[in-house]
Amino acid sequence: MFNATLYYGRKGIVLNIIFGVDLALWDLLGKIRQGPVHQLLGGPVRDELQFYATGAWPDLSKKMGFIGGKLAL
Incomplete structure (x- = not known):
């Protein structure tokens, strides 16, 4: 989705929506796997x-x- 924003600008509400969906999907995956999202990304830094x-x-x-x-x- 983010790559598609190159043609109409990477700012504004469209990016806010994309990032909101992205965060919601990570949260959903964490809930499905019953673990924190930071574990899905490789653990704490x-x-x-x-x-x-x-x-x-x-x-x-x-x-x-x-x-x-x-x-x-």
């Missing part, structure tokens, strides 16, 4: 991830355990 939070109080984000915060100007 890392033990932990780093996140940052966007909000009005970047200092609060750090206190909550995020690596940083982003403040909209």
